[in-house]
Each structure stands twice: as C-alpha cells, then as structure tokens.
Amino acid sequence: MKIPLLVPEIREYLAQNNTEELKEFCETNSPAMVADFLSALEPDEVWAVLQSVSPQLRAEIFAYLEPDVQKELVEKLPREQLARLFSDMSPDDRADLFKSLPEDKQEMILPAMAQAEREDIRRLSSYPEGTAGAVMTSDYASLPADITAAEAINRLRREAPDRETIYYAYVVDEKRRLLGFVSLKDLILAHPEEKIEKIMHQDVVSACVTDDQEEAARKIQKYDLIALPVTSPDGALLGIITHDDALDIITQEHTEDIEKLMAITGPHEAGVYLHTSAWEHFRNRVGWVVALALLGLVSGYIVQNYEGLILQFGILATFMPMLADTGGNTGSQSATLVVRALALKEVSVRDALKIVWKEFKVSLSLAVVLSVVAFGRVAFLAKNSIPAGYSWMTVGLAISTALGLQVVTSTLLGALLPLAVAGMGYDPAVVASPALTTLVDITGLFIYFATVKLFLWH
Amino acid sequence: MKIPLLVPEIREYLAQNNTEELKEFCETNSPAMVADFLSALEPDEVWAVLQSVSPQLRAEIFAYLEPDVQKELVEKLPREQLARLFSDMSPDDRADLFKSLPEDKQEMILPAMAQAEREDIRRLSSYPEGTAGAVMTSDYASLPADITAAEAINRLRREAPDRETIYYAYVVDEKRRLLGFVSLKDLILAHPEEKIEKIMHQDVVSACVTDDQEEAARKIQKYDLIALPVTSPDGALLGIITHDDALDIITQEHTEDIEKLMAITGPHEAGVYLHTSAWEHFRNRVGWVVALALLGLVSGYIVQNYEGLILQFGILATFMPMLADTGGNTGSQSATLVVRALALKEVSVRDALKIVWKEFKVSLSLAVVLSVVAFGRVAFLAKNSIPAGYSWMTVGLAISTALGLQVVTSTLLGALLPLAVAGMGYDPAVVASPALTTLVDITGLFIYFATVKLFLWH
Numbered sequence: 001m002k003i004p005l006l007v008p009e010i011r012e013y014l015a016q017n018n019t020e021e022l023k024e025f026c027e028t029n030s031p032a033m034v035a036d037f038l039s040a041l042e043p044d045e046v047w048a049v050l051q052s053v054s055p056q057l058r059a060e061i062f063a064y065l066e067p068d069v070q071k072e073l074v075e076k077l078p079r080e081q082l083a084r085l086f087s088d089m090s091p092d093d094r095a096d097l098f099k100s101l102p103e104d105k106q107e108m109i110l111p112a113m114a115q116a117e118r119e120d121i122r123r124l125s126s127y128p129e130g131t132a133g134a135v136m137t138s139d140y141a142s143l144p145a146d147i148t149a150a151e152a153i154n155r156l157r158r159e160a161p162d163r164e165t166i167y168y169a170y171v172v173d174e175k176r177r178l179l180g181f182v183s184l185k186d187l188i189l190a191h192p193e194e195k196i197e198k199i200m201h202q203d204v205v206s207a208c209v210t211d212d213q214e215e216a217a218r219k220i221q222k223y224d225l226i227a228l229p230v231t232s233p234d235g236a237l238l239g240i241i242t243h244d245d246a247l248d249i250i251t252q253e254h255t256e257d258i259e260k261l262m263a264i265t266g267p268h269e270a271g272v273y274l275h276t277s278a279w280e281h282f283r284n285r286v287g288w289v290v291a292l293a294l295l296g297l298v299s300g301y302i303v304q305n306y307e308g309l310i311l312q313f314g315i316l317a318t319f320m321p322m323l324a325d326t327g328g329n330t331g332s333q334s335a336t337l338v339v340r341a342l343a344l345k346e347v348s349v350r351d352a353l354k355i356v357w358k359e360f361k362v363s364l365s366l367a368v369v370l371s372v373v374a375f376g377r378v379a380f381l382a383k384n385s386i387p388a389g390y391s392w393m394t395v396g397l398a399i400s401t402a403l404g405l406q407v408v409t410s411t412l413l414g415a416l417l418p419l420a421v422a423g424m425g426y427d428p429a430v431v432a433s434p435a436l437t438t439l440v441d442i443t444g445l446f447i448y449f450a451t452v453k454l455f456l457w458h
Numbered sequence: 459m460k461i462p463l464l465v466p467e468i469r470e471y472l473a474q475n476n477t478e479e480l481k482e483f484c485e486t487n488s489p490a491m492v493a494d495f496l497s498a499l500e501p502d503e504v505w506a507v508l509q510s511v512s513p514q515l516r517a518e519i520f521a522y523l524e525p526d527v528q529k530e531l532v533e534k535l536p537r538e539q540l541a542r543l544f545s546d547m548s549p550d551d552r553a554d555l556f557k558s559l560p561e562d563k564q565e566m567i568l569p570a571m572a573q574a575e576r577e578d579i580r581r582l583s584s585y586p587e588g589t590a591g592a593v594m595t596s597d598y599a600s601l602p603a604d605i606t607a608a609e610a611i612n613r614l615r616r617e618a619p620d621r622e623t624i625y626y627a628y629v630v631d632e633k634r635r636l637l638g639f640v641s642l643k644d645l646i647l648a649h650p651e652e653k654i655e656k657i658m659h660q661d662v663v664s665a666c667v668t669d670d671q672e673e674a675a676r677k678i679q680k681y682d683l684i685a686l687p688v689t690s691p692d693g694a695l696l697g698i699i700t701h702d703d704a705l706d707i708i709t710q711e712h713t714e715d716i717e718k719l720m721a722i723t724g725p726h727e728a729g730v731y732l733h734t735s736a737w738e739h740f741r742n743r744v745g746w747v748v749a750l751a752l753l754g755l756v757s758g759y760i761v762q763n764y765e766g767l768i769l770q771f772g773i774l775a776t777f778m779p780m781l782a783d784t785g786g787n788t789g790s791q792s793a794t795l796v797v798r799a800l801a802l803k804e805v806s807v808r809d810a811l812k813i814v815w816k817e818f819k820v821s822l823s824l825a826v827v828l829s830v831v832a833f834g835r836v837a838f839l840a841k842n843s844i845p846a847g848y849s850w851m852t853v854g855l856a857i858s859t860a861l862g863l864q865v866v867t868s869t870l871l872g873a874l875l876p877l878a879v880a881g882m883g884y885d886p887a888v889v890a891s892p893a894l895t896t897l898v899d900i901t902g903l904f905i906y907f908a909t910v911k912l913f914l915w916h
Contacts, residue, residue, distance in 0.1 A: 030661045032681045167625050203488045223490045224702035243701045244682035254712040258798055273799035278819035285791050299779030321757030321899055329892045333743050341731035361736035434787045
C-alpha cells in the first residue's frame with residue numbers, strides 16, 4: 001500500500017538533510033508501516049531515507065517495500081551497497097528477491113558477497129517454485145540434545161538477534177537429523193540444569209523440502225505452529241517455514257483457487273493485478289475463453305436441430321436463456337461447494353456417494369421451486385402465445401419438467417465432475433464455473449428439447 | 459479429519475482398561491493428531507480415552523476434536539465434568555463452544571463454574587459474530603511498565619503455563635490502557651536490570667473489539683505478528699488474537715468469498731459441507747437461483763422480440779449460446795480479478811479508471827481473437843445456410859462484430875459492477891459470477907440482435 005500521508009514532511013527532512021528526524025521516524029514506527037509511507041516517494045528518496053538507519057533496520061524496511069519499488073531500487077544501487085543490503089536481509093526474502101532479478105544482475109551481486117551467504121542464496125533459490133523448499137528460510141535456531149536448559153538459553157541469547165524466530169529451537173544430532181524441538185517457553189519454565197533431551201518434544205511435525213507449499217502451510221494451520229521445520233528426504237533439517245509465511249502462502253493459494261474457478265491461468269502471485277500488463281492478462285484468459293466459445297457452438301447445433309419445434313412454439317425460445325442460466329448457476333454452486341470442501345480436506349473422493357445423495361436432495365428441492373416458477377410464468381403471462389390445439393397446461397408442464405430435469409442434472413454434474421477430476425489426481429478447480437456452465441448449456445438444451453418434444457409433438 | 463488407523467489398538471487398550479498405554483499415546487503425540495485419531499471412535503470411547511490424561515491435556519485435545527464430535531460429547535457429559543472441561547479450555551475455544559450450545563445447556567453449565575470464568579465466558583460470547591471481539595482470547599500475558607526485565611521473566615514463568623502465548627507480553631498502565639509490548643526475545647536479550655518501559659516497543663499495532671475479524675487477521679498477516687492486541691474503543695486491553703486464529707479467519711473468509719461469488723448465501727463456517735443438512739444447503743442457494751431465473755426471462759423477451767430476424771437467418775440461433783457463454787465467461791473473469799484485488803486491498807475504488815483502461819485493452823484483444831474464430835466458423839462451415847441475396851461475408855462480419863462488442867461490454871461490466879458496489883460500501887463479491895452472467899446475457903442478446911439488424915436488415 002502506498003500512503004502519501006507523510007510525503008511533504010519526509011521531503012522537507014530530506015531537503016534539510018535532517019538525518020536525526022528521519023532516523024527517529026524509521027525507528028519509532030514498525031518496519032511494515034515505514035515501508036507503506038516510503039512507497040509513495042520516488043526510489044531515490046526512499047534510498048536517501050533508508051541511508052539514515054542501521055543496515056539491519058534498512059534491510060528490514062526494504063523487505064516490506066512493494067516488489068516494484070524493490071526492483072527499481074535494486075536497478076539503481078551500486079554493487080557494494082546492493083551486496084550489503086542482501087547480506088542484511090533475511091535468507092528467504094533475499095532468495096525471493098534474487099530469483100526475481102535479471103541474470104546479469106544476479107551474476108553481478110554474487111561475487112560481492114561472503115561465501116556462506118552466496119551458497120545460502122544459491123541453495124534457497126534452487127528449489128522449484130511452489131515447494132516447501134522455495135519458501136523456507138535457513139535462519140533458524142538449532143541446539144544439540146546434550147546441553148542444559150540454562151546453556152540453551154545462553155546460546156540462543158548469543159545467536160538470537162540474527163534468527164527469524166527463536167521461539168522454537170530445533171534439536172539436531174551431529175548429522176543435523178531432526179530429533180525434536182523445544183520452545184523458548186519450555187526453556188524458561190524448565191529447571192536450568194535439566195538436559196534438552198529431557199525437555200524436548202519428540203512429536204515434531206515437519207515437512208519435506210519437496211512437499212507442496214500449501215500442504216506445509218496447512219500443517220502450520222492445523223497444528224497451530226509458529227514455525228514448521230523442513231527436512232531433506234533423509235531427515236536432515238534444512239530450514240523452517242514461519243507462521244507469517246503460512247498466511248502469505250494460503251492467501252496466494254486462495255487467489256489461485258478463485259482464478260482457476262473462473263478459468264484464468266498463469267502464475268497467481270499476490271499483489272499483481274495492476275502490475276500485470278494487459279498483454280499478460282490477455283494471455284492468462286484467452287485460452288479457456290476461446291476453447292469454451294468453440295464448445296458453445298455445440299449448443300448452437302442443438303438449437304439448430306430443433307428449429308422446427310421453436311418455429312411451432314415461439315414460447316420455447318423465451319425460456320431458453322432461463323434454462324441455460326439456471327443450469328449454469330445450480331451446477332456452479334454445487335461444483336464450488338465440492339471444490340472448496342475438497343481443497344479444505346473436509347471431504348475426499350471416497351465420500352462421493354454421500355455428496356451425490358446430498359446434492360440430489362438439494363437439487364430436487366430447487367427443481368420443485370423453479371418448476372413452479374416456470375409453470376406460473378406460463379399460466380399467468382403466456383397463455384396467448386400457445387398455438388391452437390394445445391392446452392397451456394401441457395405446455396407449462398412440459399417446460400417445467402424440462403427445467404426441473406435440467407436443475408437436477410446440472411447440480412449432479414457440478415458435484416460429480418470435480419470429484420472425477422480429483423479422483424484422477426488433477427486439481428478439481430479447473431472444471432468449475434465456466435467449463436461447467438458451457439457443458440450444462442449443452443446437456444440442458446438437449447434435455448429441454450427432448451422433453452418438450454415428448455410432451456408436445458404428437 | 460477422522461483417521462481410523464489406530465482404532466483397533468485404542469479399543470483393545472480400552473477393553474483391557476490399560477490407562478497407562480492410553481496416557482502414553484495421548485502424551486507422545488501432538489493434541490491435534492490425537493484428536494484426529496480419536497475422531498474415528500464413538501463419543502463414549504473418546505471420553506474414556508480422555509479420562510486417562512490430565513485435565514489440561516484433556517481440554518487441549520478436546521479443543522481439536524471436530525465440532526460435531528464435541529457437541530455429541532457435551533450432550534452426554536454430566537454437569538460437573540462439563541464444567542471442569544470448560545474451566546480447562548482456552549477462553550476463546552470455550553466461548554465458541556458455549557455459543558454453539560442450546561440455551562438450556564448454557565444455563566446448566568454456568569452456575570457450576572467459578573465466577574471469574576463465568577464472567578469471562580459471558581463477556582467473550584457477547585461480541586457479535588465476525589468481529590475481532592468474537593475471536594479474541596482473554597488469555598494473554600500483561601506486565602506493568604515499571605518492573606525490570608528479570609522481574610518480568612519471573613512473572614511470566616509463574617503465569618506462563620496458563621497463557622495462550624507468552625512470546626509477546628503487553629505493557630499496560632493501572633487502567634489497563636495499552637502502552638506497548640515486549641517480546642520474550644527482547645526480555646531474554648535485555649540487561650536483567652533494565653526497566654520494561656525502556657525495552658518495550660511503543661509502535662504497537664492493535665485492533666478494536668468492534669473491528670471486522672478479517673481486518674484484524676490481515677493486520678497479523680501484514681505486520682508478521684504472533685498475536686494482535688484487541689482494545690476497547692477507549693484503548694483498554696481486552697484480549698489478543700493469535701497467529702493461528704488469523705489463519706483460520708482467513709480460510710473462513712475465503713470460503714465466504716468463493717461462495718458469494720457463486721451466489722450461495724448463509725453462514726460460511728469451515729468444515730461444514732457434509733454436516734450441513736440438505737434443507738439448509740437448499741435455503742442457502744434457492745434465493746439467488748430463483749431471482750436469477752426470473753431475470754433470465756428478460757433475455758427470453760429479447761429473443762422473442764427478434765423472432766423475425768431468427769426466422770430469416772437461421773444461423774443466428776446457432777451463435778446465440780456461444781455469444782451468451784462468452785459474455786458470461788469474460789465478464790466473470792474480469793469481475794473475479796477485480797473482486798479479489800479489492801479484497802486483498804491491491805486496488806481501491808479510486809483506481810477505477812486505471813482498471814477500466816486495463817480491462818479495455820484486455821477485452822479488445824480477446825474481442826479480436828473471438829471475432830476471428832466466429833468469422834472463420836461462418837466462412838468454413840455455414841456458407842450454405844446463408845439466405846439468397848446476402849453474402850456470407852456480410853453475415854460473418856455482422857456476427858463477429860456483435861461478438862466483439864459483447865466481449866468488450868461484458869468485460870467492462872464485469873470490472874465496473876464490483877467497483878460500483880464497493881463504492882457504495884457493499885461487498886463486491888455478491889455481484890460476481892452468476893448475477894453478472896445473467897446480466898451480460900441480457901445486454902449481450904440486445905447487442906447481438908441490434909448489431910446484426912444494422913448489418914443485415916435492409
């Protein structure tokens with residue numbers, strides 16, 4: 001967020017070269033808030049303000065700046081300053097920033113950094129996007145099992161200022177295999193002479209570097225963790241994912257889910273609507289829209305096929321859009337509920353029968369209500385447009401039966417399709433809303449004309 | 459989640475009355491995991507297992523059981539045991555459970571509890587659903603400003619085991635007004651004789667009890683907090699919201715957003731798809747479905763109005779469903795992106811012009827592609843169904859122009875409608891997908907027939 005509130009004051013301090021006031025401003029507000037205020041300034045001004053504070057605070061505020069402001073700054077900074085900034089950033093933030101830089105900039109920075117940091121950046125940026133490895137930080141506190149609580153507190157006191165969280169410390173053996181964890185609370189409450197191995201919890205919940213990031217975030221949510229340790233496939237501790245990263249991951253996955261529901265493809269990172277170019281927006285949407293438009297032509301063929309019926313009963317055309325809309329809406333509703341319940345692991349594919357039975361009952365009730373509405377519409381407003389030789393009641397009955405069948409069919413299709421896709425191991429969200437709407441258009445029109453023909457064409 | 463994995467083993471221990479093994483099982487696994495295993499048992503068995511552990515651990519495991527299992531247990535427990543269980547639960551969990559009980563059960567429990575707890579439950583359950591007050595816990599650590607770091611650590615050590623989190627302690631004056639906070643990390647790193655008022659951070663981010671719960675959760679996310687203090691309107695500290703609650707709130711709000719997008723009303727609590735009765739599912743969906751079905755009849759009137767045109771050019775009916783689908787899809791896409799960007803505060807209503815301009819460029823590109831597809835379809839497959847006296851090119855041009863206009867209009871409507879609704883202070887999600895699809899059906903058919911008439915009817 002860009003907050004232009006303090007821009008005049010900050011500019012005045014800058015003009016006066018009043019570093020004392022600028023420092024005071026940065027230190028008394030939280031880094032996230034300072035970043036919001038600074039985002040409304042020009043990049044040069046932002047950097048000038050950041051010069052007034054300690055390198056640590058500078059890196060902390062920088063990490064909260066919006067990605068586009070960060071990138072502009074990085075473009076302008078000389079190599080030495082950039083390397084210093086990278087050194088002071090937290091390992092996960094700097095690996096993310098590093099990955100977003102163009103290759104020549106990456107090549108430029110690395111040699112200017114200390115070897116340990118260079119390797120850390122290389123390692124953290126090597127995990128594929130979307131895995132637990134790509135979001136973890138290497139900045140955690142670890143302890144051996146054979147020291148005492150008092151020694152552990154002293155050790156944390158020495159190492160703490162650099163660590164992302166010291167509220168959990170991980171207990172590892174000499175091969176860095178994860179044995180357990182102790183919370184700072186445990187250490188404070190324990191007898192100072194008690195050994196870590198006696199205090200530590202062995203029921204440690206962890207993720208593997210190759211796990212999906214959402215799975216890792218859900219573990220943090222489920223077990224109410226402040227941090228989740230991430231291990232290699234053979235159990236060696238490699239990093240942690242902190243609770244604040246879990247919130248960001250879940251928000252990002254939500255955006256991805258919602259966009260998939262609406263047939264929008266592409267990477268779904270947060271904070272990008274206005275930063276994404278029109279061309280990219282176009283590319284993310286065009287595929288499905290064209291595919292579904294082609295599928296929509298199939299509905300057209302069905303309409304064409306029953307042209308004779310429409311010519312005889314003009315009233316049928318009147319109800320066509322209502323039938324298509326209603327099928328799309330009821331199908332999308334059941335699909336959305338099932339997709340969401342699957343995503344939250346409330347239901348699994350094995351519950352298919354229970355789900356279908358529930359949706360069948362729901363759709364039957366919806367069908368009754370909608371059929372009555374359609375019948376009422378024919379009874380009160382369309383009696384005049386019934387051709388001679390037919391009773392309005394037969395026409396009304398035909399249309400409402402067709403609508404009822406359409407509602408039941410599309411609701412069940414909406415529930416079954418995501419289940420089937422999930423059963424095949426794909427993400428069920430892709431078949432929801434638009435694809436389903438187009439599909440139930442086709443089945444709906446077919447049901448409509450077949451039913452009406454059965455009732456009326458004799 | 460119900461995990462039936464250990465059911466046989468647990469039943470055997472129960473049959474043997476082997477409380478040692480049961481206790482061991484509950485203590486070596488995390489409470490959330492134990493709850494998963496127990497959920498697959500009958501309520502009587504669950505309670506029998508829980509009898510084997512300390513009251514604190516019992517309450518902790520109980521809090522992780524699924525809501526329906528909790529309710530079944532509560533129904534069966536005698537008053538004294540129930541009151542004991544309530545006393546040991548964390549304040550926010552027990553207030554939630556209390557609110558979900560029938561009134562007679564509520565009346566029964568309260569007198570059996572200590573006065574302080576009774577008042578705590580009454581107070582926490584008095585805040586309206588959806589506010590920060592309703593999700594906060596009264597279980598936080600607070601400190602006066604004038605003690606030393608060493609005294610503070612001792613105080614936390616004494617009070618800590620009962621507190622939801624001791625990683626942040628809140629500094630309050632004698633009227634419980636919030637002055638600042640210290641983290642346990644600050645206390646550990648500070649000189650033991652340093653006064654709290656020197657160590658504490660004064661830039662404390664807080665929420666008001668009446669704030670929306672999502673706003674509070676977003677603050678936790680934005681400022682990377684472990685807990686957010688909640689104050690009364692006059693600044694007195696009333697409780698905290700912890701990081702794990704923020705994850706649950708954001709997941710719940712997301713379910714709500716997705717369901718609103720699909721025109722499903724009703725309360726949107728997590729974990730309820732299978733527990734919600736078919737009747738309730740029906741009630742949550744019927745309103746919008748019927749309203750939109752009635753609106754769909756308007757499209758019908760438009761079709762009826764242009765019957766003459768359809769009779770002359772049969773090919774027009776073939777393209778009708780494609781036109782409606784494409785309008786619905788492109789409109790839903792832009793609406794979804796705007797609704798999501800608004801929800802994440804990436805954009806505000808003031809960005810309307812920028813958004814419309816971007817969507818205009820996107821829709822123009824989509825329009826060109828789809829028009830080419832439609833023209834191609836006429837050129838290659840429909841030359842025979844053009845009536846004498848008309849060139850297939852004119853017909854193709856008419857249909858593709860109409861489709862292009864429809865794509866641009868519906869994309870812009872999809873972006874503008876949520877912005878307008880948000881501008882009026884309502885939740886933009888309600889106008890997305892189904893309502894929009896039905897609306898662009900109407901505008902689309904109107905555009906279609908008007909354009910085609912302009913090209914062909916001479």
